[in-house]
Amino acid sequence: MKKTEIKNRKILLSHGSGGIAMSSLIKELMLDKFDNPILRLLTDSAVLKSTGEKNLCFTTDSYVVNPLFFPGGDIGTLAVNGTVNDLSVMGAKPLYISCSFILEEGLDWEILDKITTSMAKAARSARVQIVTGDTKVVEKGSADKAFINTSGVGILQKGLTLSKKKIKPGDKIIINGEIGSHGLAVMSKRENFKTNIKSDCAPLWELIESMLIVGGIKFMRDPTRGGVATVLCEIAEISGFGIKIDERKLPIHENVYSFSEILGLDPLYVANEGKVIAVTNKDKAAFILSKMKKHALGKEASIIGEITKENKGKVVLETIVGGERIVDRLVGDQLPRIC
Amino acid sequence: MKYITEYRNKNLSKKIADKTNDYLKDYKGKISLMEVCGTHTHSIFHSGIMSLLSDKIEHLSGPGCPVCVTPNEYIDTAIAYSRLPEVIITTFGDMIKVPGSSSSLEKEKANGAKVKIVYSPLESLEIARKNPGKKVVFLGVGFETTAPLVASTILRANEEKLKNFFVLSGHKLIPPAMQSLLESGEIKIDGFICPGHVSAIIGETPYQPIVDKYGIPSVIIGFEPIDLLEGIEMLVRQIVEKDKSKVENQYKRVVRREGNKKALSLMNKVFDIKDSPWRGLGLLPKSGLYIKKAYSEFDAEKKINVKVEKTKTHPQCICGQVLCGTKKPFECTLFSKICTPESPIGPCMVSSEGTCAAYYKFKKQ
Incomplete structure (x- = not known):
């Protein structure tokens, strides 16, 4: 990129939203400079070839959620589960994570104590160990209370390769449960709305492991920032096929549905923190679904659609009333700082 | 939730759509329905009902997206205010991205301006306190x-004797815009899908003239x-049967014939109706709401002096014509090439109610 195109440009909030603005920022300022074969794949976690039988997966994520505590979780649970899930959707068993804090001068010890306590609890329940870390403190006003970065390492299951190249027309698309609750839980806490919506923040490895045992899983993603719609658009783009989704099959709880209607948000674009979208072999879909339903995090699992030959690169949604519309990528952010 | 099952029923939708399509079976030519309100444009795309209806029905989007009809001068004034160190701008989210002549509130925010998104004007009072x-x-x-909500916010500020709360009023009225479109004679409109929310305030009668x-x-x-679907069926029936045209109300569960008298009286108490500039439509007589003299201490334009840059618009932007349905x-x-929701050139690409944004999101070709 030429220097003149960079001059006078500023980082806007939308550059961190997980949508088109962020992709172009990464493309223009990072990818070329950092270029290597592992990065080029742009997967949730990097797959590192090892000399042994199993490959390693490596990932990193920063957490800046505001407020720090919200119904169903806090920045600590988010920082552990988010990184654990980025490894899990690659088919890697999460083992170790790191933890870096950037803290604002003046933060109460009590608050940090609550955060580290819930990180410890989340790590225990996700069966990972927090093995290294770092702490920095910045002047008051230079950060907002607490930011956390976690990186994670996991072991890729032997013989398992999940790849966009395996996706074919007829494959089914499955999600493990209701959508939209995380983003709305954070939002309602932040804006003081009274709702009973709780974040779905949870570690996914146990559920995913039970799915992988069945076989037939071709690709997985966790629909966090940008929500289910963004992941579906990505799958349509990278596979080169179309996707047809049935709106009636999308699990959305009534409280999420009505709250998003009131605020003019679309639950399809709202972040989740305990959800996985899997593309599976047509013949194995029903079996995988039945396995998922046996797990606490998969009780509301649903086959929401399929890969199609038609509408290449696009996601088409059959609406509740039987009409059709295209589901496009999110532009800018519906809700900033939700993870 | 009743409205999900009752108002989103697949079988009933098909039944109503079939009935509408039946009316049009022998109808020669096409009929153009204008949805005055941007939320209708969005709902029509979002629910995908177009694919259930005869292709003899054409949809025109009208001037009912508030952000879109707000002229550049207003945006530039807001941007100029945001540059004053003593000012905090509070606004609904849609306005942040709207490009003015040389900047936007989003860009000013990145430069350090204090711009806060609020969900209700009342939140501004808390910020002022x-x-x-x-x-x-x-x-x-x-x-x-x-407008009634903003009026009641001004009245509250008045009661509290707040000295640091101001409104830059760009409120507009819908019926004068509908009238202006018809007067121009530039487009063929066979029926109006009148706005549900606006009608909840003004009632049925303002459409009668x-x-x-x-x-x-x-x-x-x-x-x-x-x-x-039901409302379109009512419109199509009026058009096909060629009876005397009338105002009908499909949205009776929300809209009363006389409207919301309390809201109207709040509006009348605080605002004067005057001529007002609209993007695309120009200066329309008696179409804007301006703060009355009695409340002028809350009128930003009267109380805060600011130098506003000379307005210019992108020469190829046709938002004005899109707003008129022409x-x-x-x-x-520029559509979808240079002008996208990510870097909008015109306001119709910004708001979720904007016609270009709706076309971009749901109908990209």
Whole structure:
């Protein structure tokens, strides 16, 4: 990129939203400079070839959620589960994570104590160990209370390769449960709305492991920032096929549905923190679904659609009333700082 | 939730759509329905009901997106205010991205301007109370639906004797815009899908003079798929049967004939109706709401001096014509190439109610 195109440009909030603005920022300022074969794949976690039988997966994520505590979780649970899930959707068993804090001068010890306590609890329940870390403190006003970065390492299951190249027309698309609750839980806490919506923040490895045992899983993603719609658009783009989704099959709880209607948000674009979208072999879909339903995090699992030959690169949604519309990528952010 | 099952029923939708399509079986030519309100444009795309209806029905999007009809001068004034160190701008989210002549509030925010998104104008009062050394300017943009709420906010500020809360009023009225479109004679409109929310405030009667003068069937319609399908069926029946055109109300569960008297009286108490500039439509007589003299201490334009840059618009942007229904977004050379929701050139690409944004999101070709 030429220097003149960079001059006078500023980082806007939308550059961190997980949508088109962020992709172009990464493309223009990072990818070329950092270029290597592992990065080029742009997967949730990097797959590192090892000399042994199993490959390693490596990932990193920063957490800046505001407020720090919200119904169903806090920045600590988010920082552990988010990184654990980025490894899990690659088919890697999460083992170790790191933890870096950037803290604002003046933060109460009590608050940090609550955060580290819930990180410890989340790590225990996700069966990972927090093995290294770092702490920095910045002047008051230079950060907002607490930011956390976690990186994670996991072991890729032997013989398992999940790849966009395996996706074919007829494959089914499955999600493990209701959508939209995380983003709305954070939002309602932040804006003081009274709702009973709780974040779905949870570690996914146990559920995913039970799915992988069945076989037939071709690709997985966790629909966090940008929500289910963004992941579906990505799958349509990278596979080169179309996707047809049935709106009636999308699990959305009534409280999420009505709250998003009131605020003019679309639950399809709202972040989740305990959800996985899997593309599976047509013949194995029903079996995988039945396995998922046996797990606490998969009780509301649903086959929401399929890969199609038609509408290449696009996601088409059959609406509740039987009409059709295209589901496009999110532009800018519906809700900033939700993870 | 009743409205999900009752107003989004697949079988009922098909039944109503089939009935509408039946009316049109022997109808020669096409009929153009204008949805005056941007939320209707969005709902029509979002529910995908177009694919259930005969292709003899064409949809025109009208001037009912408040952000879109707000002229550049207003945006530039808001940007100029945001550059004053003592000012905090409070606004509904849509306004942040709207490009003015050389900047946007989003860009000013990145440069350090204090711009806060609020969900209700009342939140601005809280911000004003907490920042006594600052001037809080609320961007009052919207139609008859928003204006009563802003009026009651001004009255509250008056009761509290707040000295640092101001409104930059750009409120507009819908019926004069409908009238202006018909007067221009530039487009063929066979029926109006009248706005549900605006009508909840103004009632059914303000549309009557328009129907009487121009003979265009007009139906007040709700926003759920069944509402829209039923309302379109009512419109198509009026058009095909060629009876005397009338104002009908499909949205009776929300819209009363006389409207919301309390809201109207709040509006009348605080605002004067004057001529007002609209993007695309120009200066329309008696179409804007301006703060009355009695409340002028809350009028940003009267109380905070600011130098506003000379307004310029992108020469190829056709938002004005899109707002009047004379052009479709696809006919704009900037559409989806240079002008996208990510870096919008015109306001119709910014708001979720904007016609270009709706076309971009749901109908990208």
